Amino acid sequence: MNAIAAVAPRRRWRSWLWKLPLLFVAVTVLQVLLLRFVDPPFTAFMAARQLEAWGTGDFGFRIAYDWRDLDEISRSVPLAVIASEDQNFANHNGFDFKAIEKARAHNERAEERARRRNKPVQRLRGASTITQQTAKNLFLWRGRGVTRYARKGLEVWYTVLIETLWPKRRIIEVYVNTVELGNGVYGAQAAARTYYRKDAKGLAPAEAARMAAVLPNPRRYSIARPGPYVQRRSNAIQRQMRYMGGPAFLQNID
Template identity: 45%
Template sequence: MLKLIKRLFRFVLKILFWCVVFSVAVVLLFKWIPVPVTPLMLIRNAEQTDANKKGWEHNWVSIKAISPHLQKAVICSEDQFFLSHNGFDIKAIEKAFENNKKGKRLKGASTISQQTAKNVFLWPDRSWLRKGLETYFTFLVELIWTKERIMEVYLNSIEMGPGIYGAEAAAQYWFKKSASKLSKYESAAIASILPSPLRYRANPATTYIEGRKSWIVKQMGYLGTINYSE
């Protein structure tokens, strides 16, 4: 019985070891090459019952081909401490934890780094397992990638509309132009729908989105120039 337990223990350790090796290798790979597809893209596509609407729009572009306005807009709307934290906003996590103790469901305080880790490597779910893996992958991307690369992957992978993934596809879908040409207000409009891109429209915007857009533009004025090397 003892031998069996030892063998099982060694087997589990080997699995964990190779899982770590594989995950690090994938994160290293995506440090340089575009992310071709995400789990969410596959899940959304599988959920689509209309055969005529199957598929998605996802056109990877360099961060230099994405308007600085959009980069600033998502920082202001999603994670204002993105450039200074190590992947986790501790104060926001503590606040979310306190709120969760009062309610019954997990409520996130995800940074852009965490959202990137979730979008690229994991599935959309509210569970402690997913959050644990998200923490692990967030640590890896912060360790291996630069802040600029995290932003590049984030803006090329997130859902920005029905079947729309990434800045270039979103710019074409909402404003009929390339991501590099997005104005301050167009960028803010896209950023304003990110909490629920299947529910809200960037253009034409509702009264609620117009309000969020104005707030984001104001915050962008406070942020100033983005410097990823700091």
């Protein structure tokens, strides 16, 4: 009788075990579907940054975040981040495999040059799309070591969900509102008020390009005090914005 009683809990556990993947799918689909219509009050990255500040004893630290619908943001902002981060945004399905291959080849050459000079690699090229970055910002963590690989797997899953359930316009709207543009400064409106003392609606192309130029390292590079690298990158982004056709390019995602 005791043996039979011991088997019953194990059977119940096994019956739940196969349901866990289904529960995960249901919860994540609901998450992404909800945020198609509801503007996120915060993101995983914002929460992590706030906890990081508290963990160091900085209890006065506050996240700067102020949502604005895409129509309330200068069209130069989405154009600048697309020119900077993901020029195939309008055409890919969440992953830009050509960009991934180019980045891999570039990084191999950079690492080889660094080895020959016996110096560390200065700057590696990434190939994350805006959709991937949105997935990471909203739901995930930075991660190192083993946790980094777990995060990458979840990033792929959330990227697929976002591309399936959201239109491109919603993806870029969420991205420009939640991307970090300075230490604790998230989104175009908060950055516009912090660095330019104006609303995001009034940002000029050069100002939007400078904001995009600090990505993906907004704590290393400064919008307020742009060094030579940010200035060069900002100029290059402005050229790309013109080459892409200016704000008319955004009709591809409207």
